[in-house]
Amino acid sequence: MTRLRTLAAGVVLAMLLFVGFRPVGRLPAMGRFLDPWCGVWSVATTAHLPTHAEAGVPGLADSVLVLYDDRDVPHIFASSPEDAARALGYVVARDRLFQLDLQARAPAGTLTELFGAQALPLDREMRRLGLPQSADREFAEMDATSETYRTLVAYADGVNAWIERLGRRDLPLEYHLLAVRPARWKPVNTLYLMRRMGHMLAYSSDEFRRERVAALVGEEAADALFPVESPIQEPVQPGAGEYPRVDGTPLPPPGEPSSDAVPLVARGLHDGERTPASNNWAVAPAKSATGHALLEGDPHLLLTLPSIWYEAHTVVPDALDVYGVTFTGSPSIIIGFNRDVAWSFTTNTADVTDYYAEELDDPERPTRYRMDGEWHPLEGRVEEYRGRRGEVLAADTLYATHRGPIVWRDGRALSMRWTVLEDRGTIDAVYRATTAASVDEWLRTMEVYLAPSQTAVVADRAGNIAIRALGRFPIRPGDGRGDRVFDGTTSASDWVDWWPAERQPFALNPQQGYVASANQQPIDPAEDDAYLGVHWFPPWRAMHINRLLRELETVTPEDMQRFQTDPGSARADRFVPWFLAATRRLTQAGRDPARLVAAAALLAEWDRRYTRENTRAVLFELAMDELEDRAWDELVPPGEGEELSPRRVATPMESVLYRLLYDEHSAWWDVRATADVVEDRDLVLGESLAAALERATDRYGDPSGEGWRWEEIRHANIYHLLRLRSLSALGLPVQGGPSTLSPSSGGGVWGASWRQVVELGPEVTARVIYPGGQAGNPVSPRYNNRVTKWQHGQLDTALVPATPAELPAERVVATLVLSPGG
Amino acid sequence: MRAFLRITLLAIAFALATATFGWWMVPVLGAAWGAVASPGTRPTFTASAAACLGWVLLLAWTATQGPAWVVAQRVGGVMGLPGWLFVVLTAAYAALLGGSAAGVVFGAVHRHKLLQ
Numbered sequence: 001m002t003r004l005r006t007l008a009a010g011v012v013l014a015m016l017l018f019v020g021f022r023p024v025g026r027l028p029a030m031g032r033f034l035d036p037w038c039g040v041w042s043v044a045t046t047a048h049l050p051t052h053a054e055a056g057v058p059g060l061a062d063s064v065l066v067l068y069d070d071r072d073v074p075h076i077f078a079s080s081p082e083d084a085a086r087a088l089g090y091v092v093a094r095d096r097l098f099q100l101d102l103q104a105r106a107p108a109g110t111l112t113e114l115f116g117a118q119a120l121p122l123d124r125e126m127r128r129l130g131l132p133q134s135a136d137r138e139f140a141e142m143d144a145t146s147e148t149y150r151t152l153v154a155y156a157d158g159v160n161a162w163i164e165r166l167g168r169r170d171l172p173l174e175y176h177l178l179a180v181r182p183a184r185w186k187p188v189n190t191l192y193l194m195r196r197m198g199h200m201l202a203y204s205s206d207e208f209r210r211e212r213v214a215a216l217v218g219e220e221a222a223d224a225l226f227p228v229e230s231p232i233q234e235p236v237q238p239g240a241g242e243y244p245r246v247d248g249t250p251l252p253p254p255g256e257p258s259s260d261a262v263p264l265v266a267r268g269l270h271d272g273e274r275t276p277a278s279n280n281w282a283v284a285p286a287k288s289a290t291g292h293a294l295l296e297g298d299p300h301l302l303l304t305l306p307s308i309w310y311e312a313h314t315v316v317p318d319a320l321d322v323y324g325v326t327f328t329g330s331p332s333i334i335i336g337f338n339r340d341v342a343w344s345f346t347t348n349t350a351d352v353t354d355y356y357a358e359e360l361d362d363p364e365r366p367t368r369y370r371m372d373g374e375w376h377p378l379e380g381r382v383e384e385y386r387g388r389r390g391e392v393l394a395a396d397t398l399y400a401t402h403r404g405p406i407v408w409r410d411g412r413a414l415s416m417r418w419t420v421l422e423d424r425g426t427i428d429a430v431y432r433a434t435t436a437a438s439v440d441e442w443l444r445t446m447e448v449y450l451a452p453s454q455t456a457v458v459a460d461r462a463g464n465i466a467i468r469a470l471g472r473f474p475i476r477p478g479d480g481r482g483d484r485v486f487d488g489t490t491s492a493s494d495w496v497d498w499w500p501a502e503r504q505p506f507a508l509n510p511q512q513g514y515v516a517s518a519n520q521q522p523i524d525p526a527e528d529d530a531y532l533g534v535h536w537f538p539p540w541r542a543m544h545i546n547r548l549l550r551e552l553e554t555v556t557p558e559d560m561q562r563f564q565t566d567p568g569s570a571r572a573d574r575f576v577p578w579f580l581a582a583t584r585r586l587t588q589a590g591r592d593p594a595r596l597v598a599a600a601a602l603l604a605e606w607d608r609r610y611t612r613e614n615t616r617a618v619l620f621e622l623a624m625d626e627l628e629d630r631a632w633d634e635l636v637p638p639g640e641g642e643e644l645s646p647r648r649v650a651t652p653m654e655s656v657l658y659r660l661l662y663d664e665h666s667a668w669w670d671v672r673a674t675a676d677v678v679e680d681r682d683l684v685l686g687e688s689l690a691a692a693l694e695r696a697t698d699r700y701g702d703p704s705g706e707g708w709r710w711e712e713i714r715h716a717n718i719y720h721l722l723r724l725r726s727l728s729a730l731g732l733p734v735q736g737g738p739s740t741l742s743p744s745s746g747g748g749v750w751g752a753s754w755r756q757v758v759e760l761g762p763e764v765t766a767r768v769i770y771p772g773g774q775a776g777n778p779v780s781p782r783y784n785n786r787v788t789k790w791q792h793g794q795l796d797t798a799l800v801p802a803t804p805a806e807l808p809a810e811r812v813v814a815t816l817v818l819s820p821g822g
Numbered sequence: 823m824r825a826f827l828r829i830t831l832l833a834i835a836f837a838l839a840t841a842t843f844g845w846w847m848v849p850v851l852g853a854a855w856g857a858v859a860s861p862g863t864r865p866t867f868t869a870s871a872a873a874c875l876g877w878v879l880l881l882a883w884t885a886t887q888g889p890a891w892v893v894a895q896r897v898g899g900v901m902g903l904p905g906w907l908f909v910v911l912t913a914a915y916a917a918l919l920g921g922s923a924a925g926v927v928f929g930a931v932h933r934h935k936l937l938q
Contacts, residue, residue, distance in 0.1 A: 006929025013849065013922035016915065021843065027901070035845040035911045036880035040897050041912070173893075177900065508883065726899020779892040807850030 016629075028179040031413050038168035040176040045169055047780040049814040051406060056821035057086050057161040059154060065815040066091055067807050069799050072774035072782050074816075076314040077804050082154040083146070084314040085331040087818050089158025089185070092310050096328045096776040097166075099173040099306055100159060103329055104189035107196035108132045112385045114178055117393050120385055127383045130400060130405040131199060134421040135191035141424070148428040151589075152187035155330050155331035159185035159405040166388075167615075173778055174722060183305040193329040198420030200301070201347045202452035202471075206535050207485050208409060212649040216253020217634050223296055225251070225652040226535045227339020228481065230521040231659035232538040233545055236348070236455055236467060238512055239524040244543050244570075245681045248662030254343075254634040276347035276793055277537075277750065280457040281563075282465040287513035290555040292761040293459040296560045297335055298742070301753040305728060305784055307752050307772035311332075313800065322434040323800050324360050325754050325770065332431040339802075340437045340461045342758035345454040346517045348469050348505075351533040352453055353418040354476070354495070356403055356488030357625060360413050367402050369415075372491050376402070403494065415488055417495065419472050420453040426450050439464040439508070446470055447501060455505070455517040467515035469505040472498045473532060480531040485813065503528065514549045518542040520540055538655040540739035543570035559756040560768060564742060565793035571654060571739035572608040572620060578661050579623060582606055584686035596686045599623075599693035602703055603760045610737035612711035617737055618700060619708075622692035624738075625785045630671050630684045631657060710737070716791065717748040718771055720778065729777040732791050744792070755795060767795035828863070829872045836876025836920060838859050852920035856927030866925040873920025874913045881912065 020031030062079040064087040078084035109126035111119035214222035231247040234246035277300040298586040309325035324336010360366035368375040401408040401415040425448040453471030475496040486493035505522035518541035583600035606616030635648040700707035711733035720727035736742040758766045772792040775782035801807040839847035852869040859865030898908030
């Protein structure tokens with residue numbers, strides 16, 4: 001019996017030691033993980049900032065004082081910009097170390113070192129696009145004596161100073177889960193991050209979408225569905241015309257599918273959700289109720305916990321006094337303000353990516369590509385992907401032509417030219433712009449900005465406001481368009497030049513008294529029809545901002561804040577009347593489909609606002625969904641089935657759908673699935689609305705019930721960086737719907753990543769917020785303490801002390817003193 | 823009373839050893855206890871209870887330094903467990919580790935005597 005007991009104890013012990021030392025499945029090694037002293041439990045001890053801390057940082061020239069206010073914002077008082085960057089690196093690492101590591105690894109293509117082989121596809125994508133290689137090249141070419149280079153190095157010193165003093169009990173939670181240690185921060189990591197933003201904001205492959213659409217409906221129809229000119233014009237650069245201006249000319253009918261292109265379609269490329277939806281605007285003193293320039297910015301990005309942003313204020317007497325948000329990993333404030341100037345960005349979605357079909361000497365093991373009748377050597381390199389223990393998981397040989405990396409698509413070798421890979425100086429421009437004293441100086445500093453292409457709004461204390469497209473925009477040969485794959489065998493396909501700066505979309509102190517952008521087409525083609533891009537985001541948000549700003553004689557900062565989450569929708573204002581008018585006509589003609597009248601009555605009750613308690617927005621959304629399914633059924637590849645809600649190869653923007661409404665008998669209205677009926681616009685609108693009511697009732701119950709409330713249907717979902725649900729903030733009811741100024745996308749994972757309203761008076765004042773909190777530690781109260789305010793559209797007043805003494809003592813919650821040494 | 827004192831002192835030893843050297847000291851200390859414990863003192867139970875108590879003491883200390891319960895909830899959530907079960911899992915791991923190590927060594931050392 002005793003023997004048996006001993007044997008059983010031995011078996012249990014062996015098992016416990018095994019799971020104690022070795023990870024099993026997705027679980028970390030349990031011994032260290034559960035250790036209540038320095039295992040995962042220890043993250044509780046770093047949840048709160050110590051009220052006073054001191055640390056040595058190598059490279060500091062002088063002591064740096066960091067005061068954390070009661071919003072957890074560090075105010076860094078340093079005696080040189082480099083010391084400020086060191087301190088910023090230190091405080092960001094202190095709060096966001098895992099995020100720093102992860103965000104640098106993603107564009108560097110080294111996620112496999114954290115996650116193993118499951119991250120291979122992501123790493124391969126980054127390396128095939130040449131992102132890390134391009135960043136490495138930029139860093140190698142930087143002047144080591146330049147201020148920007150020194151700042152990158154100083155920031156890395158600060159991050160590494162924190163990493164080096166990490167005790168066993170200071171590791172962030174995620175490292176316990178993954179059973180790894182943080183990597184040292186390299187100065188080039190900041191450039192990796194810039195590439196990552198480029199990938200997120202300025203990477204497009206419209207060419208392939210267009211190819212597939214053309215394969216199904218012909219070239220002419222593809223051009224019309226994915227137009228170079230948005231059918232609704234509300235341009236960024238104020239023009240001479242009346243806006244918004246709608247192009248209601250008929251769309252060309254769908255053509256015949258091209259048989260040789262069908263294989264392209266069969267390989268599939270389906271719509272994915274990508275909904276950046278940033279806004280920014282500025283109001284001139286003449287239109288401002290306070291008599292000072294006002295500036296608003298709310299960049300919409302993937303919402304994560306912790307947030308992509310970190311809020312900070314750095315002060316260096318006579319050199320730097322800037323407040324705002326920095327990407328974790330950037331030594332500079334990206335969006336924010338100083339005492340004289342405020343700025344914010346939106347993505348302008350210009351086409352800065354082109355593809356070239358290359359002829360290679362050997363498709364399997366290529367060494368050369370042909371151009372102008374001659375063979376040229378390919379640049380080749382071997383990329384190794386390493387696992388968690390440093391083992392090589394895979395190796396790829398990657399190639400590049402003089403245009404850029406070769407990517408393989410549909411059996412073709414395509415080289416890619418992309419401004420993001422050619423970036424030089426963007427980080428320098430962003431860094432130096434933080435010290436600008438006027439709009440003019442800010443814009444001049446930004447002239448070297450290259451990528452990702454953005455639309456900047458900037459305002460100054462003297463009352464100037466401006467809007468400008470930032471970045472380099474290529475001039476292509478031929479008709480100038482870049483939405484088709486070019487012939488790579490001729491150098492005549494290469495980019496000719498860059499758009500001259502004076503031609504880029506721009507406005508300074510326009511007559512209308514404000515400037516605004518919301519990712520729409522930047523210039524009215526009636527003013528300049530040169531190709532800048534294609535498939536523009538519909539201007540619903542731009543239309544709504546412009547309407548709100550035009551309606552008010554004078555604008556207050558409170559108005560600006562209210563606008564940020566305004567529930568009104570230009571899209572609903574435009575489409576709802578068409579549904580209701582179609583219903584009336586169908587009823588008069590006795591053609592009303594079953595339940596249409598009831599559906600129209602419900603839709604007519606809607607005030608076209610996406611408030612949380614609204615019970616009719618859902619009907620409209622489903623009707624729009626049904627309408628797209630019917631109108632664009634020609635874009636469903638053969639073999640995808642005839643049922644509705646199928647998988648289209650692409651979906652034209654809603655501005656194209658709106659254009660289609662003007663043509664009652666367009667061939668696009670005919671639904672292929674109903675061979676015996678030729679539908680027209682009104683019938684499709686009516687059937688869509690009736691079907692929407694059916695779906696809504698099935699899914700959400702009776703129209704008078706709680707199930708139809710908007711807050712039951714649309715939510716913001718802020719996932720933890722590793723998408724761990726228990727560390728995420730999910731299912732947050734928010735005001736807003738598709739196309740409102742604060743749109744909630746289908747998955748709710750995109751949203752306003754930062755909101756600011758700045759008044760540039762004699763003393764700058766600002767109200768700000770982002771969804772999340774300053775701490776990356778998921779058990780800290782500072783992890784998500786701003787989410788509720790953000791969800792309700794509230795802002796905090798930022799404290800902007802010029803000296804430590806100006807920060808009220810009762811609002812200082814923690815002090816950090818950094819001293820030279822380590 | 824003596825047993826209680828024994829467990830308490832041993833628990834302090836488990837806590838100190840874990841904090842100083844790491845979790846692997848639990849089986850080491852458990853084994854050591856199994857080697858020196860005399861028959862009749864229920865060494866497996868004693869080591870098990872002491873290891874469990876030692877880690878609970880460390881958890882309690884951690885809870886005074888920060889939101890340990892939030893750790894239980896959030897990390898438990900990651901593993902698909904309710905917070906309380908993650909606490910139990912932690913304590914049980916120590917208990918089983920310390921107790922089984924003590925049991926194995928005690929059994930080995932005293933095998934000869936027990937067989938007589």
